[in-house]
Amino acid sequence: MTAPGEAMHGMTFRNHRVSEVLAALKKRDVTVPEYRSMAGTTSNVLRPDQVPPTWYVHDGVPWAKNQVLLFVGPNPAP
Secondary structure, three states, rough: OOOOOOOOOOOOOOOEEEEHHHHHHHOOEEEEEEEEEEOOOOEEEEOOHOOOOOOEEEEEEEOOOOEEEEEEEEEOOO
16 A cells, blocks of 8 residues: 555655554555554454544555554553
């Protein structure tokens, strides 16, 4: 998703707050229909309304045209 021509090309997003990343994505007309949050080795599916804007983006993957899925958590990734 960070390769040339992809939704997040050139963006710095890892360990940035969800609110910051969403603002940058909005400028690119990219949405996040779903999130993942890790609890140990379990990946939990979260809807956008379940993710606080103060959480941190750990990573992401392409989802569909103009959409990405973000891995998030309450703390920055190590």
